[in-house]
Amino acid sequence: MTQLTVSPDKRRKIIEQFFPDPHQHAAIYKDLHRHPELSCQESRTASIVSARLETLGFEVQRGIGGHGVVGVFRNGEGQNVLLRAELDALPIKENTGLPYASKVEQIDADGYQKAVMHACAHDMHMTCLLAVAALLRDAREAWSGKLICLFQPNEERLLGARAMVDDGLFWRIPFPDVCLAQHGVPTKSGTIALKPGRVLGYLHSLDVRIYGRGTHGATPQLGVDPIVLASSIITRLQSLVARELDPKEPVVITYGSFHAGTDASIIPDYADFKLDVRTFSEKTQQLAVAAVERIIRKECEVSGAPIAPRLATVVSSPAIDNDEAATSAFADVLETYYGDRASEVIQTMPLDIVADDFVLLAMPPGVKQIPYVYWNIGVTDPETWDEANRDGKLRDLPCTHNATYAPVIEPTLRTGIEALALSALTFLELR
Structure with missing residues (x-):
C-alpha cells in the first residue's frame, strides 16, 4: 500500500469534472431512507445497490455473508482499493417528520414485528459510495487500479463483516491493498474528522x-x-x-x-x-x-x-486503530484539496467508545492485517449545529440510534462523496 505523488491539482480536477449528479443521488438517498431493512433482511437494499453497480459496469457479486454485495471495477495495473458501506437499518420507529420518513415494519429475528428506521446514516453511506462508484467509473481514464465497492450486511449487530470473510470474501475479490470507510455522526455537516491510531473501542x-x-x-x-x-x-x-x-x-x-x-x-x-x-x-x-x-x-x-x-x-469486536501511514497520506490529500478551507473542514477525530466491525474486513485469516482508514463526516445542519454550540446545547442534538436522527442531505452528501473519492484517489494510480 503506497500513496502516489501527483500534481496537487489533479485530484481536484477529477472531482470537479466528474462529480456525480447531486439531484440523482439525493433521490437515491431518500429512497433508501424511506425503505430501510433490518439486519439479515436487506434484500431490497442489496438489489438496489447491485443493480446500480451493474449499470455502472462493475463486476457484481451478491449474497456474500447474507445479503452482502461487492462490485469490482478493474481498470488496469495499480493498487486494489476497497471502500465499505453498510446495508442495514435499526428497529426504531422514525419520528423525524421528514416527507421521506420510513413507515416500514418488519419481523425481527426475535419474532416481533418492529418499526424500522435508518438511524445510523447507513443510507447516507450507501449513497456516497454509489456516487463515488459513478464518479470513478466516469473518470476511469484518469486513474488505474482496481476499485472494490463493498456493501456490508448486518453491521448493526456487528456480525456482517465476519460473515462476509467466512463466506470466502477474499477468494472472490482482488486482495485489497487498503480498506477505507466513513461514518456519519451528529457533528457539523460539511466537516471531516480523522486521526491515526485508535478511534473506536x-x-x-x-x-x-x-x-x-x-x-x-x-x-x-x-x-x-x-x-x-x-x-x-x-x-x-x-x-x-x-x-x-x-x-x-x-x-x-x-x-x-x-x-x-x-x-x-x-x-x-x-x-x-x-x-x-x-x-x-x-x-x-x-x-x-x-x-x-x-x-x-x-x-x-x-x-x-x-x-x-x-x-x-x-x-x-476489536477496536479500530487507523493505520498511521495510510491515514497520514489521506490527511495530506484532504489538506491539499480543501486548501484555504482545510481548517474549517478537517478536524481531529475524537476517541469514541462505539464499535464497528469494519476492522474485520482488514483482518483476513492467516494473512497480515490490511492497512485501513476509518473517519467521520458530520451530518447535522450547519446553522442548527452553530446555534446549539453557541447555546451550549450540543448534547440536545439528535444522536445516532435515536428516532429523530436525520442527516441533512446537503452539504453532507457532497462532503461524503468528496471524502470517499479522495480516499480512493489517495491510493489509486493517477495517470
Missing part, C-alpha cells in the same frame, strides 16, 4: 437468561423471582465501573433489552436481558467481561436460582 455483547421458579404473585416465597434477581444483577454490574475497574480506563456497560413474564400476578420461570461491555483497552475489556460473567453467575448462586444462568456471546 472494543465491544463484547451478551444475551443473558436468568432462571427462577415460577409461582403466583401472591406467594413469592414459594418461588425464585427471576425479575428481581435480574434487576439486582443489572444494578450490581454498574459497581464494576465505580469500584472494580481502573477509573482512568473508560468502561460502559449498557442494557438495551429486558423481557420477562406475561402478567402482573405471575412470577415467571426466567428473565432475559441483553448487555454490551465497551472499553478502549484490550486488557480492561478482558477484565470487565470476566467480572460481568462472574457477578451474573454468583448472584444467581446466592439467590438460589434452580438453574445456572445462560450467557451467550453474541458478538465480540
Whole structure:
C-alpha cells in the first residue's frame, strides 16, 4: 500500500469534472431512507445497490455473508482499493417528520414485528459510495487500479463483516491493498474528522437468561423471582465501573433489552436481558467481561436460582486503530484539496467508545492485517449545529440510534462523496 505523488491539482480536477449528479443521488438517498431493512433482511437494499453497480459496469457479486454485495471495477495495473458501506437499518420507529420518513415494519429475528428506521446514516453511506462508484467509473481514464465497492450486511449487530470473510470474501475479490470507510455522526455537516491510531473501542455483547421458579404473585416465597434477581444483577454490574475497574480506563456497560413474564400476578420461570461491555483497552475489556460473567453467575448462586444462568456471546469486536501511514497520506490529500478551507473542514477525530466491525474486513485469516482508514463526516445542519454550540446545547442534538436522527442531505452528501473519492484517489494510480 503506497500513496502516489501527483500534481496537487489533479485530484481536484477529477472531482470537479466528474462529480456525480447531486439531484440523482439525493433521490437515491431518500429512497433508501424511506425503505430501510433490518439486519439479515436487506434484500431490497442489496438489489438496489447491485443493480446500480451493474449499470455502472462493475463486476457484481451478491449474497456474500447474507445479503452482502461487492462490485469490482478493474481498470488496469495499480493498487486494489476497497471502500465499505453498510446495508442495514435499526428497529426504531422514525419520528423525524421528514416527507421521506420510513413507515416500514418488519419481523425481527426475535419474532416481533418492529418499526424500522435508518438511524445510523447507513443510507447516507450507501449513497456516497454509489456516487463515488459513478464518479470513478466516469473518470476511469484518469486513474488505474482496481476499485472494490463493498456493501456490508448486518453491521448493526456487528456480525456482517465476519460473515462476509467466512463466506470466502477474499477468494472472490482482488486482495485489497487498503480498506477505507466513513461514518456519519451528529457533528457539523460539511466537516471531516480523522486521526491515526485508535478511534473506536472494543465491544463484547451478551444475551443473558436468568432462571427462577415460577409461582403466583401472591406467594413469592414459594418461588425464585427471576425479575428481581435480574434487576439486582443489572444494578450490581454498574459497581464494576465505580469500584472494580481502573477509573482512568473508560468502561460502559449498557442494557438495551429486558423481557420477562406475561402478567402482573405471575412470577415467571426466567428473565432475559441483553448487555454490551465497551472499553478502549484490550486488557480492561478482558477484565470487565470476566467480572460481568462472574457477578451474573454468583448472584444467581446466592439467590438460589434452580438453574445456572445462560450467557451467550453474541458478538465480540476489536477496536479500530487507523493505520498511521495510510491515514497520514489521506490527511495530506484532504489538506491539499480543501486548501484555504482545510481548517474549517478537517478536524481531529475524537476517541469514541462505539464499535464497528469494519476492522474485520482488514483482518483476513492467516494473512497480515490490511492497512485501513476509518473517519467521520458530520451530518447535522450547519446553522442548527452553530446555534446549539453557541447555546451550549450540543448534547440536545439528535444522536445516532435515536428516532429523530436525520442527516441533512446537503452539504453532507457532497462532503461524503468528496471524502470517499479522495480516499480512493489517495491510493489509486493517477495517470
